[in-house]
Amino acid sequence: xxxxxxxxxxxxxxxxxxxxxxxxxxxxxxxxxxxxxxxxxxxxxxxxxxxxxxxxxxxxxxxxxxxxxxxxxxxxxxxxxxxxxxxxxxxxxxxxxxxxxxxxxxxxxxxxxxxxxx
Numbered sequence: 078x079x080x081x082x083x084x085x086x087x088x089x090x091x092x093x094x095x096x097x098x099x100x101x102x103x104x105x106x107x108x109x110x111x112x113x114x115x116x117x118x119x120x121x122x123x124x125x126x127x128x129x130x131x132x133x134x135x136x137x138x139x140x141x142x143x144x145x146x147x148x149x150x151x152x153x154x155x156x157x158x159x160x161x162x163x164x165x166x167x168x169x170x171x172x173x174x175x176x177x178x179x180x181x182x183x184x185x186x187x188x189x190x191x192x193x194x195x
Contacts, residue, residue, distance in 0.1 A: 078120045081146065086120035088146035088155070092136045093118070095152035106135045 104114035116122035133140035142149035142158035149155040
């Protein structure tokens with residue numbers, strides 16, 4: 078079992094208990110067998126992305142918290158986890174920063190990149 082798997086299993090157990098749910102309640106909410114959910118909490122199986130989304134809804138936490146279970150282990154911490162938001166608007170993904178534009182211009186002129194002093 079990996080560290081991530083172990084941490085995720087502990088997190089799922091802690092979130093479920095903090096919410097006052099039984100394993101059967103959570104399994105029913107996800108539409109899976111009880112044995113499958115028990116495997117999640119024991120670390121024998123890792124939930125897929127769809128199930129992590131459903132777990133987020135069931136526990137009222139952002140699904141992104143399941144990516145770093147060691148950081149967002151408890152209910153209070155998990156609810157403080159920021160929702161995922163892209164750093165840039167999709168329409169700006171192709172834009173270069175001013176320093177990147179300067180680097181491209183230097184390259185096109187055949188100049189060496191400017192040394193950074195490292």
